[in-house]
Amino acid sequence: xxxxxxxxxxxxxxxxxxxxxxxxxxxxxxxxxxxxxxxxxxxxxxxxxxxxxxxxxxxxxxxxxxxxxxxxxxxxxxxxxxxxxxxxxxxxxxxxxxxxxxxxxxxxxxxxxxxxxxxxxxxxxxxxxxxxxxxxxxxxxxxxxxxxxxxxxxxxxxxxxxxxxxxxxxxxxxxxxxxxxxxxxxxxxxxxxxxxxxxxxxxxxxxxxxxxxxxxxxxxxxxxxxxxxxxxxxxxxxxxxxxxxxxxxxxxxxxxxxx
Numbered sequence: 001x002x003x004x005x006x007x008x009x010x011x012x013x014x015x016x017x018x019x020x021x022x023x024x025x026x027x028x029x030x031x032x033x034x035x036x037x038x039x040x041x042x043x044x045x046x047x048x049x050x051x052x053x054x055x056x057x058x059x060x061x062x063x064x065x066x067x068x069x070x071x072x073x074x075x076x077x078x079x080x081x082x083x084x085x086x087x088x089x090x091x092x093x094x095x096x097x098x099x100x101x102x103x104x105x106x107x108x109x110x111x112x113x114x115x116x117x118x119x120x121x122x123x124x125x126x127x128x129x130x131x132x133x134x135x136x137x138x139x140x141x142x143x144x145x146x147x148x149x150x151x152x153x154x155x156x157x158x159x160x161x162x163x164x165x166x167x168x169x170x171x172x173x174x175x176x177x178x179x180x181x182x183x184x185x186x187x188x189x190x191x192x193x194x195x196x197x198x199x200x201x202x203x204x205x206x207x208x209x210x211x212x213x214x215x216x217x218x219x220x221x222x223x224x225x226x227x228x229x230x231x232x233x234x235x236x237x238x239x240x241x242x243x244x245x246x247x248x249x250x251x252x253x254x255x256x257x258x259x
Contacts, residue, residue, distance in 0.1 A: 002052075006030040006074065006081045008061055008118070009088030011038040014137065014185065017213035018085055019046065028053045030079060032070055033088070034060050055079060061088050062106040067117035080129075083220075084122045086115040086136045086159075091152035104151045111155035116162065119177075123170070130174040135220040136163045138179045140228060143237040160226070167225045176223035180216035183233040185209055 005022045009015040011033035019029055023046040031039045036058025043054040057073060059066050074081060089111045092103055115136055126132030139153075142160035146153030163179035170177060184206050212229050219227035228237050 003027040003082050004030060004079060005083035005085060006032065006070075006118075006122070007085040007087055008032045008114075010042070011035045014182070014209045014213050014216070015085070015087040016042065017210045018087065018217060020210075021213055021217045022083070023050045023052050023054075026050065026052065027083070028055075030055045030057065030074060030081065032057045032059055032061065034058065061114040062110040064109060064113065067114050067121060070118070071121040081122050081125070082132055084118060084132070084134045085220075086118055086134070088114070089137060089155075091149060093149055095148060096150045099151075107151055108155060111152070112158050115159060119162075119166065123166070123175070126175050127170065127173055132175045133178070133220055133223075134163075134166075134175070135178045135180055135216060137216070138163065138181045140181050140183045140233045140237045142179075142181060164225060176220070176225075178216070178220045178224055179226050180212075180219065181226065181228045181233070181237065182207075182212045182216075183230055185212050 003026070005019075005027055007015050007019050007022070007029065010019045010029075010031040015033070019031060019042065022029060029043075029046065029052065031042065031054060033039055036056060039056035039058065043056050046052060046054050055074075055077065057070055059070055061067065061070075090107060092099055092107060119134060119136070123132070123134065126134075136159050138159040139156040141149065141153040142156040144153070160179050160181065163177055167177035185208070207230065215229045216227055
């Protein structure tokens with residue numbers, strides 16, 4: 001396989017668009033998501049349109065050994081992963097005392113544990129080859145705490161911090177690591193998180209998943225460490241450093257909305 005990108009959460013949203021972009025550049029793909037039938041449909045479409053090779057793996061990445069199992073499968077198939085995109089993730093909305101712990105545990109496992117394990121496994125191979133690119137999809141939620149989305153925001157803060165640290169560690173090894181930080185985007189996220197009526201999404205003109213994916217892919221190719229999509233998102237994300245944290249919490253709560 002040529003210049004192969006492994007993309008998690010590739011069956012819809014930003015992950016799907018990233019797959020299309022990489023395929024359009026002539027790169028092969030390993031696509032991972034729970035819904036293998038959707039991945040197989042995408043495989044057929046991309047292979048026919050771009051004359052590339054696509055390998056699909058149906059896997060629930062919230063399961064603790066999922067990353068190792070995917071790595072073992074790609075190793076068995078002699079697939080060299082040149083680009084790793086940790087895109088899979090989801091959120092939840094509600095007061096922490098009232099939300100579902102099992103859903104939050106799945107979120108932690110997917111957004112943090114699986115992402116970290118994938119990075120560990122494939123980064124070691126990249127270090128040996130002295131080449132490779134990794135993109136971890138974080139969020140502008142990484143820059144401040146989020147009342148009513150406490151666990152989600154905390155997981156994305158982890159992704160940002162982890163990515164920045166790893167980027168520094170491998171800067172002299174021919175590898176780049178990028179944290180893509182989108183704001184609210186037209187994807188299935190608000191429905192999955194139960195946020196259809198949140199001020200963050202309702203009646204807003206939001207960027208498409210394709211626009212965010214194109215920005216993220218370009219930033220990754222350039223080797224940018226932190227890529228915040230949208231000028232307003234960039235300003236808001238950086239301004240929180242100069243505002244009292246108590247005020248940031250109040251503003252965040254107002255934007256996310258009350259339960």
